[in-house]
Amino acid sequence: GQNIDQPTEMTATEGAIVQINCTYQTSGFNGLFWYQQHAGEAPTFLSYNVLDGLEEKGRFSSFLSRSKGYSYLLLKELQMKDSASYLCAVRDGFSGGYNKLIFGAGTRLAVHP
Amino acid sequence: GAVVSQHPSRVICKSGTSVKIECRSLDFQATTMFWYRQFPKKSLMLMATSNEGSKATYEQGVEKDKFLINHASLTLSTLTVTSAHPEDSSFYICSARLAGGYNEQFFGPGTRLTVL
Numbered sequence: 001g002q003n004i005d006q007p008t009e010m011t012a013t014e015g016a017i018v019q020i021n022c023t024y025q026t027s028g029f030n031g032l033f034w035y036q037q038h039a040g041e042a043p044t045f046l047s048y049n050v051l052d053g054l055e056e057k058g059r060f061s062s063f064l065s066r067s068k069g070y071s072y073l074l075l076k077e078l079q080m081k082d083s084a085s086y087l088c089a090v091r092d093g094f095s096g097g098y099n100k101l102i103f104g105a106g107t108r109l110a111v112h113p
Numbered sequence: 114g115a116v117v118s119q120h121p122s123r124v125i126c127k128s129g130t131s132v133k134i135e136c137r138s139l140d141f142q143a144t145t146m147f148w149y150r151q152f153p154k155k156s157l158m159l160m161a162t163s164n165e166g167s168k169a170t171y172e173q174g175v176e177k178d179k180f181l182i183n184h185a186s187l188t189l190s191t192l193t194v195t196s197a198h199p200e201d202s203s204f205y206i207c208s209a210r211l212a213g214g215y216n217e218q219f220f221g222p223g224t225r226l227t228v229l
Contacts, residue, residue, distance in 0.1 A: 033217060042206055042220035043157070087156060091216075099216060100147065105156040 002026050004104035006088050011110045012078055020073045020086050020107045028093030033101065034062050034073045035087040043087055047073065075109075083111045116140055117209050119221035126197055127229055133193045134224045136207030142187035143209035147218060148180075151204045163190040197228045 003025045012018040024032070031050040035043035049055055049064035049071060061074040075082055085106040091099050116139040126132050136146055144165050149157040161182050162170040169182035181193040190209075194201055204225055208218035 031216075035220075040204075040223075040225075042222050045217050045219070048217060099210070100159055100162055101218060102159075103156045108154070 002090075002092075002102050004088055004090060004102060006086075006104040006107045008105065009108045009110070011112060012075075014078055014080060014111055014113050016078050017074065017076050018078060018109065020075075020088075020109065022071045022073070022088035022104055024069050024071070024088070024090050024104075026090050026092060026102060029066065029090060030093035030099060031091040032062075032064055032071050033089045033091065034060075034071075035089060037085045037087055037106065039085075046086075078111050080111050080113070083109060085109070115211050115219045117207065117219045117221040119205075119207055119224050121224060122222060123225045123227075125227045125229065128198055129196055131193055131195045132197055132226060133191055134205055134207075134226075136190045136192070136209070136221050138188045138209040138219075141209070141211055143190075143211070144187060145210045146184060146190040147208045147210070148182060148190070148192050149206045149208070151206060151223075157206060160192075194226065197226070199228045202226055202228045 005023045033048050034046040036046050037043040047062035049062050054063045059076045064071045085108050087106045088104040089101040118137045120135045146163040148160045151157050159172050160175045163182045163184040165184045165187050171177045184190040204223050206223045208220045210218050
């Protein structure tokens, strides 16, 4: 079956660093995405990993270990505007070429002053 | 670049009526678009994959006769919720896949449907 697990909620302090973990078990794998979603809005693309290792993009970094079925999103120098839901999504490699995304339930991050 | 729009952003309708939601890729062509629904504080659930010029592929448990999808051009897909009922009230989000690069999906702003 398809299963993607993330913590439901996390809290952190402005200026700190937070790591959001994601583990997955899917029938196929063709890349892992992280999206940010503010309440009532559409998700916005943050990062993409398809090979093992760390991808850095400004204040955001994402790590992937395919052998462990594990990824994390690292947010540095947290700002109040980073309060949002963070969605981990695996691209299914076995969907007739359509490469559909399978989403985790999302992690709601609350950043406090 | 890679902007996706949805219309309408909000719609309130009476039970039994049909509602059409449009999804447009504004600055790129998308052979594949996806339709999701999202309940409060829940993640996105894929409803169907829409391909230009062919029939949509529906996920298990999604009624194709209730959620009609048409992908008539490379920039437009429509989702029609037929004979809507209160349990169909949800946030509907479309995405369009950008060919090349990461092949990532770009999401529209969503449509909030409320069925009275």
